[in-house]
Amino acid sequence: MSPALFFLxxxxxxxxxxxxxxxxxxxxxxxxxKIMSENGFDVQLYKGCDVNLNAxxxxxxxxxxxxxxxxxxxxxxxxxxxxxxxxxxxxxxxGHNISFDLNFFREASEKTRDxxxxxxxxxxxxxxxxxxxxxNHTGVICTKNNKLETLCExxxxxxxxxxxxxxxxxxxxxxxxxxxxxxxxxxxxx
Numbered sequence: 001m002s003p004a005l006f007f008l009x010x011x012x013x014x015x016x017x018x019x020x021x022x023x024x025x026x027x028x029x030x031x032x033x034k035i036m037s038e039n040g041f042d043v044q045l046y047k048g049c050d051v052n053l054n055a056x057x058x059x060x061x062x063x064x065x066x067x068x069x070x071x072x073x074x075x076x077x078x079x080x081x082x083x084x085x086x087x088x089x090x091x092x093x094x095g096h097n098i099s100f101d102l103n104f105f106r107e108a109s110e111k112t113r114d115x116x117x118x119x120x121x122x123x124x125x126x127x128x129x130x131x132x133x134x135x136n137h138t139g140v141i142c143t144k145n146n147k148l149e150t151l152c153e154x155x156x157x158x159x160x161x162x163x164x165x166x167x168x169x170x171x172x173x174x175x176x177x178x179x180x181x182x183x184x185x186x187x188x189x190x
Contacts, residue, residue, distance in 0.1 A: 006091035017103035021049030026164030037082035040165025042069030083119035090121035
């Protein structure tokens with residue numbers, strides 16, 4: 001049995017995980033090609049986090065919508081249930097600019113004193129943004145930039161940009177496309 005893949009995306013009130021908050025989460029956990037868990041929902045703005053109004057506008061959030069989501073503790077409890085579902089190994093986090101999302105993941109875990117990081121293998125993280133950069137640099141693909149929207153358009157992947165669950169579904173498809181491209185390269189070289 002292969003390790004579980006943990007596709008994760010957050011929409012946030014800014015770029016700094018120490019200062020800004022999570023307003024939406026989406027995740028998919030996949031093992032051996034089968035989706036084991038899929039979820040996404042708005043997260044209630046929590047006390048003490050800064051809000052960049054431009055970030056809210058980009059994410060199509062109003063202050064009222066920010067207060068109507070599920071509490072941070074609910075989000076972490078749902079993630080804990082999904083991540084502790086009996087996987088043999090720690091899950092491998094995957095995302096488009098995954099370090100951004102993992103910074104918020106760690107901060108949210110710390111704020112609620114949750115032990116979520118113990119389920120995640122941070123050393124094996126996969127960044128589809130980095131893969132896109134490399135594939136473009138080596139000429140395997142040719143896109144005008146490496147934005148998720150551009151890559152989804154290139155591969156005709158459905159995407160409702162800045163919606164965490166839509167983003168994570170798109171990243172999952174993109175990841176599998178990139179893995180097949182890279183496998184093809186290895187076959188060509190052998």
